[in-house]
Amino acid sequence: MSKQKYYVVWKGNNPGLYKSWEKCQEEIKNIKGALFKSFGNIEEAQKAYEMGYDEYKKNSVKDHVLDGPELNSISVDAASSGNPGIMEYQGVDTKTKEVLFKMGPFNNATNNIGEFLALVHGIAILEKDLKKKIIYSDSITAMSWVRKKRCQTKLSRNKENEEVFILVDRAILWLKENKYSAIVKKWETKNWGEIPADFGRK
Numbered sequence: 001m002s003k004q005k006y007y008v009v010w011k012g013n014n015p016g017l018y019k020s021w022e023k024c025q026e027e028i029k030n031i032k033g034a035l036f037k038s039f040g041n042i043e044e045a046q047k048a049y050e051m052g053y054d055e056y057k058k059n060s061v062k063d064h065v066l067d068g069p070e071l072n073s074i075s076v077d078a079a080s081s082g083n084p085g086i087m088e089y090q091g092v093d094t095k096t097k098e099v100l101f102k103m104g105p106f107n108n109a110t111n112n113i114g115e116f117l118a119l120v121h122g123i124a125i126l127e128k129d130l131k132k133k134i135i136y137s138d139s140i141t142a143m144s145w146v147r148k149k150r151c152q153t154k155l156s157r158n159k160e161n162e163e164v165f166i167l168v169d170r171a172i173l174w175l176k177e178n179k180y181s182a183i184v185k186k187w188e189t190k191n192w193g194e195i196p197a198d199f200g201r202k
Contacts, residue, residue, distance in 0.1 A: 007020070008039065009034070010035040010052065010053035011034050017049055069136060071094050074093065074126060075091070076115070076119055077090065077195050084108050086106070086109075088102065089121070090118065107164075108155075117168065119143065123180050124178075126182040127178070146184060
């Protein structure tokens with residue numbers, strides 16, 4: 001017997017609390033940007049509905065931060081001596097700190113480019129590893145570039161950094177040609193300490 005679920009509709013035809021998925025679907029049908037979520041018990045659902053979507057979302061993020069990182073994941077980071085300067089990047093198993101890949105050093109590159117390449121490299125690895133689906137980065141910029149599928153660096157391409165820009169081109173092409181199921185999450189340095197992939201050069 002399947003467990004009873006409760007559905008909160010914050011934005012729909014008739015916002016409220018519903019006991020069936022069918023009824024929830026009726027309330028969100030044809031609603032652009034409908035806001036809804038299922039819950040395992042009525043108390044949680046009632047509390048979430050009364051909080052309102054924005055407050056509920058904010059508290060959910062807080063819970064994620066307080067709970068700590070998901071250890072069955074990959075963490076990525078980059079480091080550069082000078083910006084631009086000598087750059088390298090790597091990805092590690094979040095739990096064991098085992099280095100899964102390490103690239104560089106590259107000449108005349110930036111930290112942001114390294115963070116971007118590390119993230120795409122890690123995502124590509126996750127697509128081949130069904131045991132892990134989460135990847136952490138402490139770079140909001142790199143996460144944004146991955147979402148947009150483009151590298152918005154202001155660094156000029158030249159003979160010195162051609163090697164790294166070839167990797168950037170490949171990364172962008174991979175993002176455009178592949179759908180990925182990996183979940184990209186922000187590493188909360190303030191609460192969790194340095195990301196496991198950190199090069200320790202601060």
